[in-house]
Amino acid sequence: MSMATMNTLTQIFRLVFDDDSLQITPDTTANDVDGWDSLSHVNLITTVEAKFTIRFTQKELLRQRNVGDLIADIERKISA
Amino acid sequence: MIARRVISVLWFLLAAVTCIVLFEGLLHLYNPNRSRLRNGKILLPANQTYVFTNTDIPKIEKRIVHSKNSLGFRGPEIPARFGEYLSIIVAGGSTTECFYLSDDKTWPYLVGERLKGAYDKVWVNNAGLDGFSTFGIIPLLHDHITRIRPAYTLFLLGANEIGRKGDNAADKDKMAPSSESVSILKKVKNESELFEFARITWNNLAKRGGRKIGHHPLDLQALSHVNIDQRAIDAQLDVHRKAYIPGYRQRLMSIIRMCRENGIRPVFITQPTLAGKGVDASTGVNLETMVLEDGSSGLMEWKVLELYNDTLREISRENAVPLIDLAAAFPRDSRYYYDKLHFDIEGSRVAAAMIGDRLKEIIAGDDGRLPGEFRRGDGDGNVRHAGSFPAQ
Amino acid sequence: MTFNSVSYFLFLPAVYLVHLLVPDRWRWLVLLLASYGFYASLKAPYLPAVLLAVTALSYACGLRIASQTDEADRRRWFWSGTIACVAILALLKYLPFLEAQATGFLGLGSALSFTIVSVGVSYFTFQAISYLADIYLEIEEPERHFGRFALYLAFFPKLLQGPIERAGDLLPQLREPFRFDSAAMRAGLLLFARGLFKKVMVADRLAPYADQVYNNAHDYTGLAVMIGTYAYALQIYFDFSGYTDMARGTGRLFGINLTENFNRPYGATSIADFWRRWHISFSRWILDYIFKPLQMAWRNRGQAGTAAALVVTFLVSGIWHGATWGFVIWGLLHGIYLAASTYYRPYQKKAHKWLGIEKSRLLRWWQVFVTFNLVSFAWVFFRAKSLDTACTLVAHLVRGSSADTLRRLLLLSGRDELVVLLLSAGVLTLYERGGLGERLPAYPAYARYVFYWFIVLGILLYGKLFSNSLFLYQAF
Numbered sequence: 001m002s003m004a005t006m007n008t009l010t011q012i013f014r015l016v017f018d019d020d021s022l023q024i025t026p027d028t029t030a031n032d033v034d035g036w037d038s039l040s041h042v043n044l045i046t047t048v049e050a051k052f053t054i055r056f057t058q059k060e061l062l063r064q065r066n067v068g069d070l071i072a073d074i075e076r077k078i079s080a
Numbered sequence: 081m082i083a084r085r086v087i088s089v090l091w092f093l094l095a096a097v098t099c100i101v102l103f104e105g106l107l108h109l110y111n112p113n114r115s116r117l118r119n120g121k122i123l124l125p126a127n128q129t130y131v132f133t134n135t136d137i138p139k140i141e142k143r144i145v146h147s148k149n150s151l152g153f154r155g156p157e158i159p160a161r162f163g164e165y166l167s168i169i170v171a172g173g174s175t176t177e178c179f180y181l182s183d184d185k186t187w188p189y190l191v192g193e194r195l196k197g198a199y200d201k202v203w204v205n206n207a208g209l210d211g212f213s214t215f216g217i218i219p220l221l222h223d224h225i226t227r228i229r230p231a232y233t234l235f236l237l238g239a240n241e242i243g244r245k246g247d248n249a250a251d252k253d254k255m256a257p258s259s260e261s262v263s264i265l266k267k268v269k270n271e272s273e274l275f276e277f278a279r280i281t282w283n284n285l286a287k288r289g290g291r292k293i294g295h296h297p298l299d300l301q302a303l304s305h306v307n308i309d310q311r312a313i314d315a316q317l318d319v320h321r322k323a324y325i326p327g328y329r330q331r332l333m334s335i336i337r338m339c340r341e342n343g344i345r346p347v348f349i350t351q352p353t354l355a356g357k358g359v360d361a362s363t364g365v366n367l368e369t370m371v372l373e374d375g376s377s378g379l380m381e382w383k384v385l386e387l388y389n390d391t392l393r394e395i396s397r398e399n400a401v402p403l404i405d406l407a408a409a410f411p412r413d414s415r416y417y418y419d420k421l422h423f424d425i426e427g428s429r430v431a432a433a434m435i436g437d438r439l440k441e442i443i444a445g446d447d448g449r450l451p452g453e454f455r456r457g458d459g460d461g462n463v464r465h466a467g468s469f470p471a472q
Numbered sequence: 473m474t475f476n477s478v479s480y481f482l483f484l485p486a487v488y489l490v491h492l493l494v495p496d497r498w499r500w501l502v503l504l505l506a507s508y509g510f511y512a513s514l515k516a517p518y519l520p521a522v523l524l525a526v527t528a529l530s531y532a533c534g535l536r537i538a539s540q541t542d543e544a545d546r547r548r549w550f551w552s553g554t555i556a557c558v559a560i561l562a563l564l565k566y567l568p569f570l571e572a573q574a575t576g577f578l579g580l581g582s583a584l585s586f587t588i589v590s591v592g593v594s595y596f597t598f599q600a601i602s603y604l605a606d607i608y609l610e611i612e613e614p615e616r617h618f619g620r621f622a623l624y625l626a627f628f629p630k631l632l633q634g635p636i637e638r639a640g641d642l643l644p645q646l647r648e649p650f651r652f653d654s655a656a657m658r659a660g661l662l663l664f665a666r667g668l669f670k671k672v673m674v675a676d677r678l679a680p681y682a683d684q685v686y687n688n689a690h691d692y693t694g695l696a697v698m699i700g701t702y703a704y705a706l707q708i709y710f711d712f713s714g715y716t717d718m719a720r721g722t723g724r725l726f727g728i729n730l731t732e733n734f735n736r737p738y739g740a741t742s743i744a745d746f747w748r749r750w751h752i753s754f755s756r757w758i759l760d761y762i763f764k765p766l767q768m769a770w771r772n773r774g775q776a777g778t779a780a781a782l783v784v785t786f787l788v789s790g791i792w793h794g795a796t797w798g799f800v801i802w803g804l805l806h807g808i809y810l811a812a813s814t815y816y817r818p819y820q821k822k823a824h825k826w827l828g829i830e831k832s833r834l835l836r837w838w839q840v841f842v843t844f845n846l847v848s849f850a851w852v853f854f855r856a857k858s859l860d861t862a863c864t865l866v867a868h869l870v871r872g873s874s875a876d877t878l879r880r881l882l883l884l885s886g887r888d889e890l891v892v893l894l895l896s897a898g899v900l901t902l903y904e905r906g907g908l909g910e911r912l913p914a915y916p917a918y919a920r921y922v923f924y925w926f927i928v929l930g931i932l933l934y935g936k937l938f939s940n941s942l943f944l945y946q947a948f
Contacts, residue, residue: 042771042778061768062760063609088917095921103929110888112934126886150886157684157884160691160877277933 005071005078012051016044026068052078100274107273124152124224132180137297139424144293145182151228154183155192155205158228165201166443168192169225171217172236175351175421176208178428180293185425188234190432191439198440205230213240214331221335226342232443233344234435235335238351238388238407239421241328243320298372298419300360305369308377316380320387328388332395347402347442349435350389352410354417356382361413372420381420402442409434473513474632475718476671476937483510488725496649500623503726507628516589522560523596527622529556530600534614534621537607550608554601561597564590569795594792594948595634596625598757603639605761612639620646629722633715633945635731635753642728650727655913660724662909665927666900667717672935673896675710678703680885682855689861694873696881697865698848704855705848709737712751712945738847741839743809746847758785779811786810793854793948798862802854809846892934 006024014022017040048070049055054077064070125148132144149157154177159165170176170188178186192204207225209216214237225233332348339346354360355378360367368379389407396403410416416427423431473479487506494502511520533553540546603624606612615621624642685692685700692700716733723730733752740746747755763785770777783804790803824830856862882890903909912920931937 042767045768046771056768058765058768059609062764063611091917092921095918095925098922099925099929102926103933107933110892112889112892112936150884158880159688160696160880274933 002075005074008051009048009067009071009074012044012047016040016047024067026066026071028067029065048074054078104272104274107277111273111277124148126150126152132293134180134293136293137180137295137418137424139297139418139426140180141182141185141425144180146179147183149205151205152224153205153207154186155189156203159201159203162203165203166195166199166232167228167230168195168202168204168232168234168439169207169228169230170204170234170236171212171220171225172208172234172349173212173240174208174210175239175423176236177206177210178208178423179210180295180422181425181428185428187423187428187432187435190429191436194432194436195440195443199443203230208236211240213237213244214328214335215244215246218331218334218338221338226338226344229343231345232347232439233339234347234349234404234439236349236351236406237332237392238385239353241324241388242384243324245324245327295419295422298354298414298417300363300365300370300414303365303370303372305366306371306377307369308380313380313383316384317387320384325387325391328391329395332392333399336395336399336401345402345446347404347439348392348396349404350392350407351385351421352407352431353382353385354412354414354420355379355385356412358412361411362415365414367412402445404435404438404442406431406434473510475715475722476668479513484722484725491650491726492652499650500620500646503628504619504623504626507623507626507631510628511592511626511631514589514591516591519589519592522564522593523626524622526557526560526597526600527625529553530603530625531615531618531621533604534607535616537604538614546608550604553604557597557600557604561590561593564593566795592632595636596631598754598792599625599636602636602757602761606639612643615639615643627723627728629719629726629728630730633712633719634751635716635719635733636757637731637753641731645728648727653727656724656727658913659909660721662721662912663724664718664721665931666903666909667714667719667721668931668935669896669927670710670714670717670900672931672937674893674900675707675714676936677885677889677893677896678707678710681881682707684881684884686855686857686861686865689856689864689868692865692873692877692881693868693871696873696877697868699878699881701848701852701855701865705738705844705851708851708855708945709734715945738844739840740843740847741836742843743806743813743846746843747806747810754789758789762788775814778814782810782814783807797859798853798856801859801862802850805850805853809850896934 010022010024013024014020045056045061052074054074056073056077060073064073128148130144130146132146134140134142134144146154148154151158153169168191170191176188178188183189186206188204188206188208192202195202195204207220209220212220217235217237221233336346354367355370355372356367357379358367359365366378367382368377370378372378372381386407393403393405395401410431416423416430418424473483483506487502491499491502491506508520508523511523530553533549533556536549537546537553540549603612607614615624620643623646624637624639627637627642630637682700682704685697686704713734720730720732731753733754735749735752737746737750740749747759763781766781766784767778770781773780784807786803786807787800788803789806790799790801793799793803821830824835829835852865853859853862856865912923915923
């Protein structure tokens with residue numbers, strides 16, 4: 001997992017959740033981040049897709065359980 | 081080690097005793113299973129549902145559901161805007177209560193349904209109680225019915241009046257217990273709510289959901305026959321006329337007075353019976369000579385009952401109380417009875433039709449002077465209040 | 473049989489005893505037979521057959537999905553299994569409704585001479601679908617032991633009314649050997665008693681008030697309608713959470729932890745929060761398997777996409793509950809509540825922050841109050857037997873109500889019943905808030921035994937036990 005991806009993702013999180021001090025780790029899940037309930041999750045995903053110019057499949061999205069899964073999917077798609 | 085176990089068991093038992101005492105006390109404050117409405121002398125079982133399993137009597141249902149509402153009567157609860165309803169309470173004995181007919185098969189219920197055809201809002205409650213006579217009905221009227229103030233109260237009287245000089249077991253069953261000196265154990269048995277509950281639950285479980293029926297079917301064809309001559313019958317009638325009828329007249333007058341003082345319109349209904357003149361239409365059995373009770377014939381029983389019915393007729397006439405002469409109109413056919421007095425499902429329907437139709441006439445006759453808005457067809461939409469009737 | 477019937481009180485100890493005495497490797501069989509027996513006791517012989525069909529079907533599809541490597545094949549098996557389950561559910565639940573509509577339209581009488589019972593089918597078909605989905609998404613491995621899989625669907629504590637268990641939650645527990653644990657047994661029995669208490673002491677006492685208003689809608693206006701509706705809101709909560717407690721308590725006796733279904737739902741501060749606390753296993757199901765996929769599929773339509781996904785999800789929820797307009801409107805209302813909130817919530821949050829009240833307790837109470845009323849309003853459509861009744865009641869809400877009507881309504885069951893109701897609710901609150909369940913083992917023996925006797929006698933003497941009333945959510 002590259003630091004660059006992690007950094008970009010952190011910035012995206014901070015942007016979407018309007019919190020400049022937000023820190024994420026691979027284990028961060030929906031319960032940890034304030035505001036990351038189902039309705040803001042979709043904003044996160046669309047921003048990630050726009051930023052990295054990728055598109056997740058339905059199956060990938062439904063399988064993601066935490067930030068680690070998200071990063072893994074991102075990296076797999078960038079390197080593809 | 082064993083000592084610890086024993087102590088645990090002792091604590092357990094002590095806890096049980098504590099709770100038994102506690103609940104015995106709580107139950108005396110309020111027992112939902114035998115909820116009794118205690119107004120004055122009369123205790124009524126309220127919010128009860130009885131389920132009976134009937135294997136003996138073929139002419140009624142196999143599974144009978146009998147419910148009492150929060151008033152202790154059968155029928156719907158008092159509706160929100162009571163004054164807008166044609167309200168009727170029906171009082172009487174077992175032939176009114178229809179203990180072994182399900183709620184929707186009893187004739188008071190069916191009368192209500194019949195009236196709904198002619199009136200928008202009808203409310204009928206069945207305050208019949210097994211075994212009740214005017215001795216019990218008077219306090220019932222005083223304690224319960226006058227508080228409700230229905231527009232009409234119907235009284236089906238006769239069978240339980242015969243030879244009555246005072247409260248009998250059935251009346252007493254519903255009355256508040258008097259403090260007599262009884263042995264402590266018996267007192268506990270009588271008074272303990274927990275004991276009563278345990279007994280009832282055991283009965284329920286043992287019968288697996290259905291209580292047994294207390295009435296027995298009448299097999300007309302198995303009866304013996306006897307001819308009792310007119311003189312013997314007259315002698316009996318004389319006994320009743322001297323000993324019981326005067327008291328009966330007085331009690332009827334009390335009833336009329338109590339109703340009218342409280343703005344309730346009384347209606348009397350005479351008591352039909354299977355016994356009497358002629359031959360049974362269904363089985364061909366001679367209804368005059370059949371022996372239902374020792375020393376008596378069908379004809380004699382009928383004549384005695386008619387004595388009481390005549391009293392009712394006279395009192396009605398003398399006091400301008402509307403009368404429904406069911407005794408005269410009801411067909412003498414065992415198809416409609418399961419014993420000499422009690423209607424079966426068919427009989428209940430026929431009785432309801434007769435009573436309902438006659439009642440419609442009576443109400444229509446009163447039409448100009450009734451409170452509330454339940455009359456239909458008043459073209460100008462006015463609501464007329466008779467001054468002497470209190471609004472609900 | 474239902475949980476609050478005499479037969480269940482005989483059934484449960486019998487099953488427990490057999491389960492305890494039998495060697496561990498046959499325990500699943502005891503539970504499985506007991507579960508099918510339990511289902512058969514409903515006297516609708518086609519029901520166990522339907523359960524078996526759904527079991528076989530999802531077992532087979534599950535194995536197939538896992539064994540295929542080609543994505544298209546996996547998807548095909550997944551959809552086949554899912555559609556078959558939905559079809560079975562639809563047939564059982566909606567056939568009578570559709571048939572009545574169709575024959576009514578054609579002017580014929582109904583051909584169905586018997587009522588089709590479908591208790592439990594909604595729950596286990598949804599559970600089967602979640603199993604297939606989890607396998608398809610490669611979150612779970614399929615269960616190869618058919619008996620254990622059958623038990624996963626049929627387990628009698630959760631068979632009739634849920635909770636809807638995820639494969640990842642229940643299957644591992646079924647694989648564990650059973651170890652007798654007296655603490656678990658005590659916890660299970662207490663939980664069961666709490667559920668029974670909720671049902672026979674509180675829920676069944678609230679019923680008459682709601683029934684009176686809803687069966688006589690024309691007679692009640694204003695505050696009386698509110699009272700009747702609040703009574704129903706509380707009734708359905710105590711009824712359903714009571715059932716869930718009994719289910720979970722029973723499960724614990726067998727060493728199984730079923731998922732929680734309720735988390736103080738009327739303490740919710742928003743509708744979204746409400747759905748995280750009410751019928752949790754069901755709302756998580758529609759969240760994971762309907763809402764999220766739809767929302768993701770429509771993610772490029774911004775807020776409108778999410779709003780639409782919400783409305784569709786809750787419409788499905790309404791339909792799942794039953795084939796009447798009342799349920800559909802109820803679902804739609806919740807969908808609209810949530811859809812609207814996606815639009816105004818950001819502004820609302822900003823406003824609260826700006827006013828500095830976002831942590832205020834008063835604000836929380838206000839939010840709880842508003843949420844409860846929004847939910848209660850939706851319950852009107854849920855409870856009313858017909859759309860006509862619901863509209864009448866809603867129209868009546870704005871009118872006033874006479875003091876006499878209110879008094880008569882509140883005293884409907886008599887003053888004593890009302891007192892028992894309030895006291896029971898009080899006892900429950902004390903028990904839950906005080907955490908009595910956990911603290912109990914620490915109390916001296918006498919106190920503990922008094923508590924147990926008190927609860928048992930209380931339920932026996934004051935509970936509406938032998939009325940055999942159905943649990944409300946069995947109808948869905």
